[in-house]
Amino acid sequence: MARIIVITSGKGGVGKTTTSASLAMGLAQRGNRTAVVDFDVGLRNLDLIMGCERRVVYDFVNVINDEANLNQALIRDRRCDDLYVLPASQTRDKEALTKEGVGKVLEELAQTFEYIVCDSPAGIEHGATMAMYYADDAVVVTNPEVSSVRDSDRMLGILASKSRRAETNAEPIHEYLLLTRYSPERVARGEMLGVEDVQEILSLDLLGVIPESKSVLNASNSGVPVLLDPESEAGQAYSDMVARYLGEQLPHRFLEARKRGFFSRLFRE
Amino acid sequence: MRLLDIFRLRSPRPKGSSAIAKERLQILVAHDRTERNRPSYLPKLQRELLEVIRKYADVDVSAVSVNYEQEDSREVLELNIVLPEIIAAVNKRV
Ligand SMILES: Nc1ncnc2c1ncn2[C@@H]1O[C@H](COP(=O)(O)OP(=O)(O)OP(=O)(O)O)[C@@H](O)[C@H]1O
Ligand SMILES: [Mg+2]
Numbered sequence: 001m002a003r004i005i006v007i008t009s010g011k012g013g014v015g016k017t018t019t020s021a022s023l024a025m026g027l028a029q030r031g032n033r034t035a036v037v038d039f040d041v042g043l044r045n046l047d048l049i050m051g052c053e054r055r056v057v058y059d060f061v062n063v064i065n066d067e068a069n070l071n072q073a074l075i076r077d078r079r080c081d082d083l084y085v086l087p088a089s090q091t092r093d094k095e096a097l098t099k100e101g102v103g104k105v106l107e108e109l110a111q112t113f114e115y116i117v118c119d120s121p122a123g124i125e126h127g128a129t130m131a132m133y134y135a136d137d138a139v140v141v142t143n144p145e146v147s148s149v150r151d152s153d154r155m156l157g158i159l160a161s162k163s164r165r166a167e168t169n170a171e172p173i174h175e176y177l178l179l180t181r182y183s184p185e186r187v188a189r190g191e192m193l194g195v196e197d198v199q200e201i202l203s204l205d206l207l208g209v210i211p212e213s214k215s216v217l218n219a220s221n222s223g224v225p226v227l228l229d230p231e232s233e234a235g236q237a238y239s240d241m242v243a244r245y246l247g248e249q250l251p252h253r254f255l256e257a258r259k260r261g262f263f264s265r266l267f268r269e
Numbered sequence: 270m271r272l273l274d275i276f277r278l279r280s281p282r283p284k285g286s287s288a289i290a291k292e293r294l295q296i297l298v299a300h301d302r303t304e305r306n307r308p309s310y311l312p313k314l315q316r317e318l319l320e321v322i323r324k325y326a327d328v329d330v331s332a333v334s335v336n337y338e339q340e341d342s343r344e345v346l347e348l349n350i351v352l353p354e355i356i357a358a359v360n361k362r363v
Contacts, residue, residue, distance in 0.1 A: 190285020
């Protein structure tokens with residue numbers, strides 16, 4: 001049985017695509033056949049973050065409309081044999097993803113893949129509800145900031161009421177919290193909500209805390225999921241996240257502000 | 270400046286804005302959640318009530334308010350109807 005994981009948030013720009021790319025890569029690296037699907041119709045980006053934008057021929061909507069079959073649209077990752085990308089369509093027709101169409105494609109993917117990672121668009125409209133509808137697990141990507149936390153909570157309401165699992169009274173979607181763009185220094189100075197604060201408000205299973213890191217931009221510039229950068233703290237935090245998702249118990253890292261040396265404290269402007 | 274800061278480290282840190290953020294979020298999220306748990310027929314109920322009342326009295330759109338509250342073991346639906354000319358409000362609990 002394939003597991004369908006939605007990466008969602010409500011608020012835009014919090015790190016869903018970054019997370020989708022790294023989670024999919026991490027699962028595949030561990031030998032799980034994984035497909036990562038871009039649901040952001042009209043704003044295709046996942047292919048860029050995965051570095052396969054020049055190999056896009058057909059997309060998700062082509063498959064739904066029977067203009068191409070799944071094998072023609074799936075792009076095999078050059079770094080990892082178990083990883084495939086299904087790009088989003090650039091059509092401006094937001095309704096191109098229908099519940100039946102999405103269901104059909106996911107069902108076909110489920111026959112050959114163990115994990116299907118769905119990169120949701122921002123918002124709580126059609127695209128976002130399509131991305132989460134069939135999910136078994138949800139990773140709610142949240143920044144330690146008021147509007148992001150609030151939108152995450154609203155997304156939890158939608159996961160609990162509008163998903164297939166909710167509508168069929170099946171076991172509810174397993175919801176995980178992933179805190180991203182976390183800056184321990186700013187938390188220590190009382191400028192930013194800390195991980196406990198966000199946990200207290202959302203009370204979800206904490207899958208990981210990804211620090212704010214320049215390496216994320218570097219990775220996206222070069223089309224490499226940041227998880228593949230072993231030097232990067234964000235990359236390491238994403239690796240931990242994947243291990244936790246697969247059931248390993250790991251302590252959360254990079255939560256403490258780095259100690260400043262005496263001199264750097266003296267001479268900081 | 271920085272040299273002086275080192276001596277200030279011992280004094281209690283002023284509360285940063287994150288404490289305010291947390292407080293506001295707790296209130297907001299609690300409010301959002303009660304809102305979500307309301308029965309979805311409330312707005313329709315309110316509209317239809319207004320229609321019925323308008324057959325008998327010339328009331329304003331704001332004359333009818335429907336309030337829903339969930340307590341531990343019971344749910345309270347409170348209807349508040351303000352009739353024109355009469356200052357008193359009719360308060361009924363269903
Ligand atoms: N941990 C991080 N540290 C620094 N920058 C980050 C981090 N995570 C994400 N970013 C940056 O934030 C921006 C948005 O990231 P991303 O595209 O993954 O968000 P998104 O939630 O998919 O956005 P959208 O809602 O538009 O789809 C990008 O520029 C990315 O480089
Ligand atoms: Mg995105």
